[in-house]
Amino acid sequence: MATLELRNVNKTYGSGLPDTLKHIDLSIDSGEFLILVGPSGCGKSTLMNCIAGLEQISGGAILVDAADISGMSPKDRDIAMVFQSYALYPTMNVRDNIAFGLKMRKMPAAAIDEEVARVAKLLQIEHLLTRKPGQLSGGQQQRVAMGRALARRPKIYLFDEPLSNLDAKLRVEMRTEIKLMHQRLKTTTVYVTHDQIEAMTLGDKVAVMKDGLIQQFGTPQQIYNDPANLFVASFIGSPPMNFIPLRLQRKDGRLHALLDSGQARCELPLGISDAGLEEREVILGIRPEQIALAPAQANGLPSIRAEVQITEPTGPDLLVFVTLNQTKVCCRLAPDVATQVGDTLTLQFDPARVLLFDAASGERLGINVTPRQIGTDNVAQFKGR
Amino acid sequence: MTRTLAPRTFNFSRIAIYATLLLACALYLIPLIVMLLTSFKSPDDIRTGNLLSWPEVITGIGWIKAWDTVGGYFWNSVKITIPAVLISTLLGALNGYVLSMWRFRGSQLFFGLLLFGCFLPFQTVLLPASFTLGKLGLASTTTGLVLVHIVYGLAFTTLFFRNYYCSVPDALVRAARLDGAGFFTIFGRILLPMSVPIIMVCLIWQFTQIWNDFLFGVVFASGDAQPITVALNNLVNTSTGVKEYNVDMAAAMIAGLPTLLVYVLAGKYFLRGLTAGAVKG
Numbered sequence: 012m013a014t015l016e017l018r019n020v021n022k023t024y025g026s027g028l029p030d031t032l033k034h035i036d037l038s039i040d041s042g043e044f045l046i047l048v049g050p051s052g053c054g055k056s057t058l059m060n061c062i063a064g065l066e067q068i069s070g071g072a073i074l075v076d077a078a079d080i081s082g083m084s085p086k087d088r089d090i091a092m093v094f095q096s097y098a099l100y101p102t103m104n105v106r107d108n109i110a111f112g113l114k115m116r117k118m119p120a121a122a123i124d125e126e127v128a129r130v131a132k133l134l135q136i137e138h139l140l141t142r143k144p145g146q147l148s149g150g151q152q153q154r155v156a157m158g159r160a161l162a163r164r165p166k167i168y169l170f171d172e173p174l175s176n177l178d179a180k181l182r183v184e185m186r187t188e189i190k191l192m193h194q195r196l197k198t199t200t201v202y203v204t205h206d207q208i209e210a211m212t213l214g215d216k217v218a219v220m221k222d223g224l225i226q227q228f229g230t231p232q233q234i235y236n237d238p239a240n241l242f243v244a245s246f247i248g249s250p251p252m253n254f255i256p257l258r259l260q261r262k263d264g265r266l267h268a269l270l271d272s273g274q275a276r277c278e279l280p281l282g283i284s285d286a287g288l289e290e291r292e293v294i295l296g297i298r299p300e301q302i303a304l305a306p307a308q309a310n311g312l313p314s315i316r317a318e319v320q321i322t323e324p325t326g327p328d329l330l331v332f333v334t335l336n337q338t339k340v341c342c343r344l345a346p347d348v349a350t351q352v353g354d355t356l357t358l359q360f361d362p363a364r365v366l367l368f369d370a371a372s373g374e375r376l377g378i379n380v381t382p383r384q385i386g387t388d389n390v391a392q393f394k395g396r
Numbered sequence: 397m398t399r400t401l402a403p404r405t406f407n408f409s410r411i412a413i414y415a416t417l418l419l420a421c422a423l424y425l426i427p428l429i430v431m432l433l434t435s436f437k438s439p440d441d442i443r444t445g446n447l448l449s450w451p452e453v454i455t456g457i458g459w460i461k462a463w464d465t466v467g468g469y470f471w472n473s474v475k476i477t478i479p480a481v482l483i484s485t486l487l488g489a490l491n492g493y494v495l496s497m498w499r500f501r502g503s504q505l506f507f508g509l510l511l512f513g514c515f516l517p518f519q520t521v522l523l524p525a526s527f528t529l530g531k532l533g534l535a536s537t538t539t540g541l542v543l544v545h546i547v548y549g550l551a552f553t554t555l556f557f558r559n560y561y562c563s564v565p566d567a568l569v570r571a572a573r574l575d576g577a578g579f580f581t582i583f584g585r586i587l588l589p590m591s592v593p594i595i596m597v598c599l600i601w602q603f604t605q606i607w608n609d610f611l612f613g614v615v616f617a618s619g620d621a622q623p624i625t626v627a628l629n630n631l632v633n634t635s636t637g638v639k640e641y642n643v644d645m646a647a648a649m650i651a652g653l654p655t656l657l658v659y660v661l662a663g664k665y666f667l668r669g670l671t672a673g674a675v676k677g
Contacts, residue, residue, distance in 0.1 A: 065570050086576035098567035102589035111585075112575035159575075 012041045013076045013166035013199050015062070021070035022057055022223075031057050033223045035071070039216055042197040046214035046231075048204055049246070054223040055203045059169050062201060064088050075166055086115070091160035092169040095176065097152045099144035105131075105155050106140040109162045116163075130158045133192075150181045157192070170202040174209065186212060207247050211235065219243045241373035244296050244366065250330060253302075253340045255295045256370060259288050268295055268365075270335050272317035274355065279313050279362050288367075293376060296366040299330065299343035305357040314359035319350050331356065435459060435645035442641050458642030459650075462631075466647045468620065469627035473607060473654075476538055476623055480545035481602040487546070488553020488598060489591065493583050495554065496561035497569045507558060513551025518611045521548065529616065536618045544616055545606045552605075553598050560594040561587065596665030603658050624651045 016038035022031045032054045039045045047055040060066040062073060064085035073081040080088050091112070099108050106127055113123045131137045134154045144152055153173065160168055170189070174182045190213055193200055204210055210217050211231045219226045219234060219242075227239040238244035244252045259266045259281070266288060268279040279295075305314040317333035324330075324346060331342045331350060342358060350356060367376040430447055435458050437451040445452070463470075494500075495507050525544050526535065534540030564587065572582045588595075613623040622630075628651045632644050659666070 060570075063570075063574060065573065085570075085573045090574065092571065092574050094567040094571060096565050096567050098565060098571040100568065100572070100586050102586075111572070111577070115576035115581070159571075163575075 012197065014041050014074075015039050015045070015167060015199055015201065016074040016077070017058075017062075017071065018074065019071040020058070020061065020068050020073065022054070022061060022066065023069045029223075030069075031223050032061070032068075035225060037216075037218055037225060037228050039199065039201075041199055043215040044193055044200045044202065044213055046202050046204060046210045046217045047220060048207060048210040048217060049220035049226075050205060053220040055205075055220050056171060058220070059092075059171055059201060059203050062167070063090055063092050063169055089163075089166045090169060091163045091165040091167075092171065093156045093160050093173045095172040097144070097156040097176075099152060099155055099159075101144055104141050104143055105136065105147070105158075108144065108155055109158045112159065112163050126162050130162045133161065134158050149177050150185065153177060153185055157189075161192075161196075166199065168198055168200045170200065172204055173202075174204075175206070189213065207249065211247065219246060221246075238296075238366070239375055241294065241296070241368045244368070248298060250299050250341050250343070252296045252298050252366075253338070254368075255297070255336050255338050255340065257293060257295055257336055259291055259293055261289050268293075268367075270315055272315050272333060272335050274318060275316040277313050277315035279360075279365070281362060281365070281367070288376060292370040294368040294370050296368055297340075297360055297364070299341040301364050302340070302342040302344075302358050302360050304344060304348060305359040310359075312359045312361060314357050316355050316357050319352055319354045319356060322350065322352060333358070431645045431649060434641050435462075435649055437642050439638070439640060439642060455642075458640070458646040461640070461643045462646035462650055465631055465643070466624055466627045466650060469622055469624040470650060472538070472617070472621055472627075473623040473625070473651075476541055476545065476613075476617075477603060477606045477654075480542045480549065480606050481599060483542075484546045484549035484553050484602055485595065485598045487550055488555075489557045489588065489595070490583065491550065491554040492557025492559075492561050493587055495558045496564070497566055497582075497587075498579070507554075510551055510554055513548070514555060518548075522611070522615055525612075526615065536616065536621070538617065538621050541612060541616045541621075541623075544612050545609070548612075549602050549605065552601060556594055556598050556601070557591070560591065564590065593665050596662045600658055600662050600666050604655050607655055 017035050020032055020035040023029075024031060035058060037045075047058060049055050057066065061068045064080070064083060064087075068081055071081070072079050075088070075090075100111065103111065109127050109130055110123050113126060118126070127140070128137075131140055134157060136151065136154050136158060139147060139151055139155070144155065147155065153176075156173070173189070174185055177185060186209060189202075193213075202209070202213060210219075211234075214231050216228065217231050217234045218228045221242055227234055227243045229237075234243060234247055238247065238252075241254070245254070255270070257268050257270070260269055260278075261267070262278065266281045268281055270277045270279060305312075315335070317335065319331055319333060320339075321332040322329060323332075327346060329344045329346045329348055329350075331344055331348075333340050333342065333356070344350075368374065369376050426448075433448065433451060434442060436454045436456070437445070438453060438455050438457065441452050491510075495503055521544075525547075529535045529537075529540040529544070532540070532543075534543060568586060569582055572586050577585065607623075608625065609623070610625040610629065613626045614629075617623060617626070628647050631647055
């Protein structure tokens with residue numbers, strides 16, 4: 012149980028090379044589950060290695076329980092890590108794998124046996140204790156790797172894409188187990204993934220990273236409903252958010268977005284009156300599930316007729332693709348909607364839920380913007396350089 | 397109803413294959429057979445019979461005389477080979493561990509330069525080595541010869557271990573560091589136990605190289621400290637008296653037996669080690 016705080020952490024592999032991590036600022040409370048998510052090469056694994064002490068930071072500070080650990084060697088940090096490749100010691104059996112860290116810490120043999128037994132019971136791997144890692148399935152290896160981390164009872168757990176080597180079914184099972192485990196143990200956890208589903212389902216807090224910068228740091232709901240920029244909006248969500256390029260127009264003192272399906276046009280009133288946005292190129296973002304079929308009776312929401320171009324029944328949903336402003340737009344409709352390619356549907360959406368992004372910078376604009384907790388300044392700073 | 401999948405027909409190509417294999421086998425074995433037969437013959441037998449004839453009386457006299465002559469040198473070779481093999485293998489393993497898992501600035505260059513050692517002919521290092529041994533006060537000592545073998549062998553053993561450890565995921569080392577293990581603990585507890593195949597390769601390679609070495613032995617050892625290869629040469633090249641081919645052959649067999657033994661005992665690891673990583677699983 013410990014708090015973790017990163018203060019202006021920088022990492023570079025040499026002068027002249029671009030910084031791998033830039034001004035990383037975040038903090039989580041004791042017992043919280045932090046997700047670092049982003050595309051490959053965004054620096055999330057480097058950041059994790061820095062927290063573990065496997066790599067030295069070039070600037071800033073890493074604080075655990077308000078004590079700076081950035082100068083300490085990995086073994087003194089009291090942090091345990093689960094690796095993507097599990098990194099089980101191949102010549103030791105499961106028992107010795109779990110006990111290794113305890114032996115290194117000079118724990119008495121009786122206490123080690125007790126601890127191994129506790130962890131084995133917790134993870135239901137008691138029957139595997141005498142096996143070598145090579146004799147285990149992927150899921151069992153995963154459990155042993157977690158067991159090795161759990162046995163030490165460290166202040167912080169680090170998970171480095173622990174599920175990415177498992178098949179799809181096992182991945183979902185283990186995801187639930189990790190969540191369950193965290194709910195029981197309440198140990199502060201940092202979890203690196205590139206899987207946005209893992210990010211949404213596991214995290215108390217999510218930090219979306221790109222190019223060594225934190226793009227947004229917040230709860231999964233904030234990240235999903237209130238993305239700070241185009242990148243975060245496009246990275247989280249499946250099917251992804253629709254992005255429709257358009258020009259804002261002023262009418263009756265309010266700004267409107269003009270949508271054109273080829274068959275019909277629709278003026279979408281936006282709840283902003285910022286004169287600076289007039290005639291600007293913007294990108295309108297709307298999630299597929301926020302587009303609905305218009306009911307038979309008008310309900311006051313703006314609607315538009317559009318031709319169905321592709322349908323993709325996924326089981327729980329029917330994905331329908333239409334064209335608005337020459338852009339393919341995905342709508343997530345109920346699976347019982349009877350529609351075929353070539354049909355015309357009347358679609359509507361709540362103007363209060365749509366998001367606006369600046370076409371040039373990708374930053375959020377105007378309505379519904381709540382200030383980002385962390386990172387806006389950093390982005391600006393970075394762009395300015 | 398049982399039928400063999402491939403009916404055994406003795407067609408021409410099959411006969412040709414076996415004939416070729418047998419011929420190659422015979423060519424390969426004839427020197428050994430001649431050596432063995434001759435070593436058990438009496439001198440008279442050698443003079444009257446032909447090379448491949450069976451001994452009229454099997455006698456161990458050649459072997460006894462050979463052992464009396466080169467036996468002492470055999471133990472010299474053992475005393476040179478065993479420490480040289482073990483130390484060069486251990487140091488090679490340590491080098492390989494550092495060069496693969498604890499890379500430092502310039503470690504690639506260092507490794508590249510070290511590899512030159514694999515291509516240096518023995519002759520080129522004779523003078524510098526004897527100069528160095530002289531400075532160290534180790535000239536004409538067994539220790540000095542062992543040192544030369546260790547240094548010359550390091551290039552190969554480092555290459556073996558470095559390449560083997562490059563295929564070991566470095567997450568293992570990182571996990572061990574987080575578990576609290578230090579540099580030598582990781583080496584001794586995690587990596588060395590995984591290294592049995594490459595250790596075997598290294599041992600066989602180094603044993604063969606050092607046991608069979610003649611040049612370093614003749615240059616850096618003198619008198620009673622010379623290895624068996626030098627003693628064998630001295631025995632065979634004596635120009636006085638009657639040529640005792642049975643003694644020569646027996647002495648050559650004695651000189652060659654240990655390497656043969658090592659191959660028989662550790663050969664399966666050698667093949668496994670050389671092809672390790674070639675196929676998944």
